[in-house]
Amino acid sequence: MAEWSLEEDCGPEGARGPQPGLLRRSLRALSDMVMPPVCLVCRTRIEAHDALCARCWRDIDFIRPPLCDRLGLPLPFDTGGTMISAAAAADPPPFARARAVAAHTGSMRTLVHALKFHDRQDARRLLGKWLVEAGRELLVDSEVVVPVPLARGRLLARRFNQSAILSREVARLAKLSFEPLLLERTRATASQVGLSRGERQRNVRGAFAVPTRLAARAKGRNILLIDDVITTGSTVGACARALIRAGAGRVDVLALALVTDQAPIPG
Numbered sequence: 001m002a003e004w005s006l007e008e009d010c011g012p013e014g015a016r017g018p019q020p021g022l023l024r025r026s027l028r029a030l031s032d033m034v035m036p037p038v039c040l041v042c043r044t045r046i047e048a049h050d051a052l053c054a055r056c057w058r059d060i061d062f063i064r065p066p067l068c069d070r071l072g073l074p075l076p077f078d079t080g081g082t083m084i085s086a087a088a089a090a091d092p093p094p095f096a097r098a099r100a101v102a103a104h105t106g107s108m109r110t111l112v113h114a115l116k117f118h119d120r121q122d123a124r125r126l127l128g129k130w131l132v133e134a135g136r137e138l139l140v141d142s143e144v145v146v147p148v149p150l151a152r153g154r155l156l157a158r159r160f161n162q163s164a165i166l167s168r169e170v171a172r173l174a175k176l177s178f179e180p181l182l183l184e185r186t187r188a189t190a191s192q193v194g195l196s197r198g199e200r201q202r203n204v205r206g207a208f209a210v211p212t213r214l215a216a217r218a219k220g221r222n223i224l225l226i227d228d229v230i231t232t233g234s235t236v237g238a239c240a241r242a243l244i245r246a247g248a249g250r251v252d253v254l255a256l257a258l259v260t261d262q263a264p265i266p267g
């Protein structure tokens, strides 16, 4: 995967947009003087905006094929065709397919944490590009992009929903509908941090629903559900169930990071 930069990011939109290239380059030169480009992870100076330094780049464990088609887990061998991991075969998830950009380690873990807790929206463009790349085969089949909703209390404390920010960016890049309110929390849930798999599943079971007033927007639609991290798959599983209950067609899941040291299981 090539290093993404603002130059590339401006490509499709900038080329067709009304803003001439010369003006855009001048504005960028001006902004570089005011805010020189820095690595999104370690903040050292680099050549281009919206990128990582070589060291932080090498520290990202990108998830590459061969993958389990259902859970998106890396598999050791490519046996050809569509492959399913033993975990997915034993306990099929409620969603059709999950994909993630990278393992939840190193620089990706830092980026996810920064997005979640420090309002680091400057990483949005790069992360959106990565998501579109990792979710290429899901996006082809998707019509609507929906974020995993935050609990109300957490939304207020944190002021924004990082999954909604990522979803909006993916919808913009892939030219799909963005439905930030299609899923809502129906009850408060404890933080999933530190819980076992079983506890996580119980914690989020039935905690999501499609509001009745928006049910028509879910019915029969192929939905791409977006979260920042998939740990055990409990949360995205509960969300997928709620969407399917509301009549959604296919539900796929796309995340920045996947905890790969334990097999995600449906929740």
Ligand SMILES: [Zn+2]
Pocket: 039, 040, 041, 042, 043, 044, 052, 053, 054, 055, 056, 057
């Ligand atoms: Zn760096």
